[in-house]
Amino acid sequence: MNDATASLDRPLTRNVRADRKPTDLAAYEANGGYQGLRSAIGKLSPADCLQILKDSNLRGRGGAGFPTGMKWSFVPMDDSPGHKYLICNADEMEPGTFKDRLLLECDPHQLIEGMILSAYTIQADVAYIFIRAEYHKATQLLREAVAACEEKGYLGNNILGSDYSLKMHVHSSAGRYICGEETALISSLEGKRANPRAKPPFPQVSGLWGRPTIVNNVETLCNVHHIIERGADWFQSLGLTEDAGTKMYGVSGRVKKPGCWELPMGTPVREIIEDYAGGMADGYALRGFLPGGGSTDFLTPEHLDLAMDYDTIGKAGSRMGTGTMIILDDKTCPVGFVKNLMEFFARESCGFCTPCRDGLPWSAQVLDDIERGHGLPEDMDTLARQVTFIGAMGNTHCALAPGAMEPLQSAMKYFREDFERHIEGKACPYCTGGQH
Amino acid sequence: MSELIPVLSEQELREIDAEITHVPYRAAVAIDALKIVQAHRGWVSDESLQAIARHLEMSAEELDGIATFYNLIFRRPVGDNVILLCNSVTCWIKGCDSLQQRISEQLGIGLGETTPDNRYTLLPVTCLGACDKAPVMMVGEELHEDVTEQSLPTLFGERGE
Ligand SMILES: Cc1cc2nc3c(=O)[nH]c(=O)nc-3n(C[C@H](O)[C@H](O)[C@H](O)COP(=O)(O)O)c2cc1C
Numbered sequence: 001m002n003d004a005t006a007s008l009d010r011p012l013t014r015n016v017r018a019d020r021k022p023t024d025l026a027a028y029e030a031n032g033g034y035q036g037l038r039s040a041i042g043k044l045s046p047a048d049c050l051q052i053l054k055d056s057n058l059r060g061r062g063g064a065g066f067p068t069g070m071k072w073s074f075v076p077m078d079d080s081p082g083h084k085y086l087i088c089n090a091d092e093m094e095p096g097t098f099k100d101r102l103l104l105e106c107d108p109h110q111l112i113e114g115m116i117l118s119a120y121t122i123q124a125d126v127a128y129i130f131i132r133a134e135y136h137k138a139t140q141l142l143r144e145a146v147a148a149c150e151e152k153g154y155l156g157n158n159i160l161g162s163d164y165s166l167k168m169h170v171h172s173s174a175g176r177y178i179c180g181e182e183t184a185l186i187s188s189l190e191g192k193r194a195n196p197r198a199k200p201p202f203p204q205v206s207g208l209w210g211r212p213t214i215v216n217n218v219e220t221l222c223n224v225h226h227i228i229e230r231g232a233d234w235f236q237s238l239g240l241t242e243d244a245g246t247k248m249y250g251v252s253g254r255v256k257k258p259g260c261w262e263l264p265m266g267t268p269v270r271e272i273i274e275d276y277a278g279g280m281a282d283g284y285a286l287r288g289f290l291p292g293g294g295s296t297d298f299l300t301p302e303h304l305d306l307a308m309d310y311d312t313i314g315k316a317g318s319r320m321g322t323g324t325m326i327i328l329d330d331k332t333c334p335v336g337f338v339k340n341l342m343e344f345f346a347r348e349s350c351g352f353c354t355p356c357r358d359g360l361p362w363s364a365q366v367l368d369d370i371e372r373g374h375g376l377p378e379d380m381d382t383l384a385r386q387v388t389f390i391g392a393m394g395n396t397h398c399a400l401a402p403g404a405m406e407p408l409q410s411a412m413k414y415f416r417e418d419f420e421r422h423i424e425g426k427a428c429p430y431c432t433g434g435q436h
Numbered sequence: 437m438s439e440l441i442p443v444l445s446e447q448e449l450r451e452i453d454a455e456i457t458h459v460p461y462r463a464a465v466a467i468d469a470l471k472i473v474q475a476h477r478g479w480v481s482d483e484s485l486q487a488i489a490r491h492l493e494m495s496a497e498e499l500d501g502i503a504t505f506y507n508l509i510f511r512r513p514v515g516d517n518v519i520l521l522c523n524s525v526t527c528w529i530k531g532c533d534s535l536q537q538r539i540s541e542q543l544g545i546g547l548g549e550t551t552p553d554n555r556y557t558l559l560p561v562t563c564l565g566a567c568d569k570a571p572v573m574m575v576g577e578e579l580h581e582d583v584t585e586q587s588l589p590t591l592f593g594e595r596g597e
């Protein structure tokens with residue numbers, strides 16, 4: 001699938017085979033694997049690596065797009081005793097998101113090499129891969145890959161003869177979407193209920209067991225060894241717009257060829273949906289799309305020519321989020337769509353704070369009433385109030401509840417007549433014999 | 437609390453103790469320990485919970501608070517095969533509700549229920565990260581993609597009519 005030239009501008013998927021079989025250590029090394037590690041450990045200082053990362057302008061691929069180098073720069077680099085931790089967030093559970101699974105299942109060593117170099121940069125001595133319980137195959141592959149690396153001297157004491165040592169553990173989680181929120185993830189890794197924590201203190205200073213900790217997404221970490229090996233300029237040159245690198249983009253819903261592709265950062269939305277996903281399935285038209293998972297605002301066909309990057313999608317009133325789009329077609333009920341998401345967020349609330357614990361089930365109930373044809377005109381005002389109160393950052397303890405309001409508020413803006421048709425007609429106009 | 441606290445098996449203890457070697461205090465492996473016992477016994481009974489809590493030097497109440505937080509720790513018996521049916525948004529667009537109805541008709545169980553012969557438990561699950569293959573579901577550790585009402589019976593072996 002990927003020839004030698006393609007491999008340079010599609011670094012993340014260069015080892016992804018057409019049959020999706022995993023790349024093992026021998027194949028990974030044969031394609032240049034662990035050269036980044038060899039060229040850096042003991043040769044570049046952690047400060048050198050951090051500078052390369054900062055210059056590269058890599059932004060976190062977990063959803064928020066926070067600059068990775070800057071995040072790492074808050075880790076204290078004095079040599080006071082005690083552990084420092086690097087955690088890979090492989091909890092992928094955002095509705096509509098299916099990019100990390102591909103990277104984990106097809107090329108586990110790419111993640112591990114990226115993690116070793118990331119851990120080296122912040123001088124962490126212990127690393128965890130926090131992976132959702134349902135990813136059995138990936139968990140198995142990662143455990144085998146870690147063992148193979150220990151045997152090879154890529155992990156463990158005195159890596160490649162240097163004075164740097166790193167222990168890596170694979171932690172299989174036990175469910176709950178909130179574990180993906182980085183402070184909740186840390187609570188869960190400590191063996192507790194996954195309630196998010198107040199910031200500050202930030203995990204970089206006080207995270208896992210009160211020690212400096214960095215949490216990064218799978219895709220973010222997979223970029224690191226490529227950047228250190230080939231440099232910041234190379235990485236910058238991959239992107240089409242201001243944002244650097246490539247991005248794992250995906251499309252799901254009623255398109256001809258749903259899937260996930262590594263493309264230059266800033267590829268236009270239209271190209272992703274029409275060229276890669278093959279356009280809408282026969283008999284369906286595009287009404288809108290969530291650009292990057294279930295907690296992003298709807299955009300509409302008028303936004304098709306926008307570049308998929310953090311700033312452009314942000315300026316259009318949404319977020320690029322995880323970069324995996326969910327398509328709303330003209331035969332799917334927008335109210336039902338948003339209700340499905342709201343029920344998800346209500347179910348997954350950790351229960352810590354009232355606006356989320358009580359507010360989300362209330363929103364879900366109002367949407368259910370409207371969808372079933374029991375809605376009243378004043379329900380629209382109730383929903384608007386909920387959006388205002390629950391959607392405001394700062395009214396809740398973490399970003400789950402504000403995220404839950406994003407599809408709702410944008411659906412009320414773009415598909416308001418659909419809500420009104422439900423209320424006035426006292427039925428779902430999309431329902432044909434129980435089907436939405 | 438019951439006096440009949442069964443000891444954890446040697447194997448379970450070995451696996452739990454291996455986890456304890458790399459954490460600062462025993463209770464830190466609570467979730468790993470629950471998963472280990474569940475892997476051996478299918479679920480976590482009150483007795484198992486108490487035995488784990490003792491071994492980790494924490495209260496059974498605190499451990500139960502943790503166990504019940506996580507949807508994939510089972511505090512009630514489940515069938516030999518847990519069916520995890522994705523009902524997140526893309527699978528919903530692609531018809532997971534009617535799939536659920538068909539599964540319920542075929543196996544005679546609703547969400548959260550187990551067949552009388554103990555073979556299957558049906559549970560909803562969050563987006564399984566395979567939305568390009570929606571609708572999807574897992575049966576045990578196996579992921580099934582692009583599931584249709586026609587393909588359902590084959591997933592349940594001879595149970596399919
Ligand atoms: C409710 C919630 C769920 C999240 N789930 C995930 C997740 O599954 N995977 C992930 O990488 N980030 C997730 N995040 C974002 C993380 O909190 C964190 O920002 C991210 O792991 C940082 O990595 P990055 O800087 O590499 O993007 C979630 C955030 C929230 C609020």
Ligand code: SF4
Nearest residue numbers: 350352353356397398
């Ligand atoms: S917003 Fe929701 S998920 Fe986040 S801390 Fe509050 S209750 Fe928990």
Ligand code: FES
Nearest residue numbers: 522527563564567
């Ligand atoms: S929505 Fe079902 S797998 Fe993502």
